[in-house]
Amino acid sequence: MLRPSILLLGGLLMFGCNEFQQAVKEAKNEVPPPPKDNYIVLLDLSDRILANNQQQVAKDLTVIRNIFGLFKSNLNKKDPSHLYYGLNDKLKILIAPQRTTPGKLYEESGLLRVDISAELPEKKSKLVHESEKSFNSILPDVYKQALVSKHSSGYAGADIWKYFNEDLGDDLDKDAQNTLFIITDGYMDFEKSEDRPAVNNRYSSCAQIINNLKTYPDWNLRFDKGDYGLIPVAKKFPGLRIVLVQMSPGQDWTGEYPLLTRIWGKWFKEMDVQNFAFIKNENIGEVKESIEKFLQIKLNTKVEPASWTAIELSDSTGNLSSARLAAKGKEGNTGMTAMGSTKKKDEFKLNDSSQVNQRLAAQSLNFKRSIKQKEQVSFGPAY
Numbered sequence: 001m002l003r004p005s006i007l008l009l010g011g012l013l014m015f016g017c018n019e020f021q022q023a024v025k026e027a028k029n030e031v032p033p034p035p036k037d038n039y040i041v042l043l044d045l046s047d048r049i050l051a052n053n054q055q056q057v058a059k060d061l062t063v064i065r066n067i068f069g070l071f072k073s074n075l076n077k078k079d080p081s082h083l084y085y086g087l088n089d090k091l092k093i094l095i096a097p098q099r100t101t102p103g104k105l106y107e108e109s110g111l112l113r114v115d116i117s118a119e120l121p122e123k124k125s126k127l128v129h130e131s132e133k134s135f136n137s138i139l140p141d142v143y144k145q146a147l148v149s150k151h152s153s154g155y156a157g158a159d160i161w162k163y164f165n166e167d168l169g170d171d172l173d174k175d176a177q178n179t180l181f182i183i184t185d186g187y188m189d190f191e192k193s194e195d196r197p198a199v200n201n202r203y204s205s206c207a208q209i210i211n212n213l214k215t216y217p218d219w220n221l222r223f224d225k226g227d228y229g230l231i232p233v234a235k236k237f238p239g240l241r242i243v244l245v246q247m248s249p250g251q252d253w254t255g256e257y258p259l260l261t262r263i264w265g266k267w268f269k270e271m272d273v274q275n276f277a278f279i280k281n282e283n284i285g286e287v288k289e290s291i292e293k294f295l296q297i298k299l300n301t302k303v304e305p306a307s308w309t310a311i312e313l314s315d316s317t318g319n320l321s322s323a324r325l326a327a328k329g330k331e332g333n334t335g336m337t338a339m340g341s342t343k344k345k346d347e348f349k350l351n352d353s354s355q356v357n358q359r360l361a362a363q364s365l366n367f368k369r370s371i372k373q374k375e376q377v378s379f380g381p382a383y
Contacts, residue, residue, distance in 0.1 A: 034078040036117075036176035039071055039091040042163060044184035045101055047152035048248065049143065054310040056246075057143045059284060060183055061306035063245055064093065064139060066288045066299065067181055068132055071114075073300045075128065084124040088117035090173065093139070095146075096158035096184075102145050111138055140308075150313035157189040161196070161204060164271070165233045172240065179241040179295070185281070186247035186260050188230070201228040206263050214253050223262060230267045242268060242276040243294055245287065249280070 041064060049056050071091045075084055092113030095106055114131040116124050148154055160182065172178045189205045196204040203209050209228050213219040222228070244264060249257035261278050268276050277294045279287055284305060292298055 033086045033088070036087075036173065037071075037074060037089045038173040038176040038178045039067065039089075039181065040171050040178070041067055041091070041093045041181045041183065042160070043093065043095050043142075044158035044160065044182070045095060045098060045105075045143070045146040046158045046185075046189075047155040048185040048246075049147060050150065050152065051248070054147065054308060056281075057140075057147075058306050058308035059246065059281065060143070061139055061308070062284050062303070063183060063287060064135070065303045065306060066284075066291065067091075068135060069299050069301055069303045070291065070295060070297050072128060072132070074295070074297050075116075076300060077297065082125055083121075084116055084128065085121045087124065088176075090115045090117070090176070092171070093135070094163075094167075094171070095142075096160050097162045098158045099156040100148055100154065102148070105142055105145055108138065108142060108145075112142075140306075144311060147311060147313055150315065154314075157187075157205075158184065160184065160188050161231065161233065165235065168237065169235060172237070177241070178237075178239065179243070181243045181245055181291075183245050184247070186244060186249065186264070186278075196231055199231065201226045202231045203229075204231055206230070206260060209263055210253075210256065210259055213259065214255060219255055219259065220262075223259070228263075229270075230263060232267070232270050236272040238272040238274075240273050240275075241294075242273055243279065243291060244277070245279045245291070246281040247278055 043060070049060070068091065071089070075087055075089060076082055078087055079085070090113070092115075093109060095101060095109050112135055114128060116127065119127045168180070187206045189207050198204070198208065201209075201212075209223075209230075213222055213228065216222055247257070247260065249260055257280075264278065265276065268274075277290070279290045281287075288299065288303075
């Protein structure tokens, strides 16, 4: 007979306790911090940056400008005051492992990061502003030094597989929404495939899979039945969002792009990545809109397109062999202008290496390893 009364009394006490806690919280003006975001931009600096007389560099730089702009827009959405006192978001740019990339560039890329959580509250807004200026100054020099030859055979492929297998886990923030942007043509080819030999129909290169299947009209069925794909990475990244930007499928075979997206989509899902997008290397305005759509953030500032004047490169080809596909298709409209001999204040500036090295030497922070058209963008699982 007493049990319902006891339960009722317990419920009233719990309700009263919750009301008291809520009142205390409101009295202290405690507002839970907004969700944290961690943006990672991984650069593929292989022979793709030679495309269209090096104008792929201008497109890459403009894409990165837009990603940084969206990073700021997201901060402003969370904190309309633009002071960012309660925010702890991060953004960093990394270079994918690649044998032909000068080693000092991995150190230089250590400057290409923003960690608001590491700054004093009153300096957070200034940090974002100063970091944007620093990015605009350093990034062109990174690309300039990454251009090591005018021949594709002078470049090793970017080892994105190695980054996922060895480094990605360290770059993720367990308390944040992690988003990885991979700026790549989409082929993930690297020369020393004997280091990771094919097992059954699992390969280390997208080109190997495409070349095995493209001659078959039923390539789609063969892909599923034969369990084709990239060599799996024995890691899981649930909750991670991935955007492949600047994909450049060859134009000689109509199945090239659908098969590329299936290869990547299958590889992502095997690592428990469910939220991903593929964005073609097309008009920069469409690329921007596609990234906005994926992130569900609207860019609230105008981003000026970057410019690039092709630099003279060595005729040296090195001793590398290339496993990359020969046909990569036409480049889309870049929407870029050539940089003249006089530099405008807001343009990317090419700093000589000595200036960059001076900045690096002056740094006291201990950074860890750095190593569409609308119908042409794909979201979510590719199969």
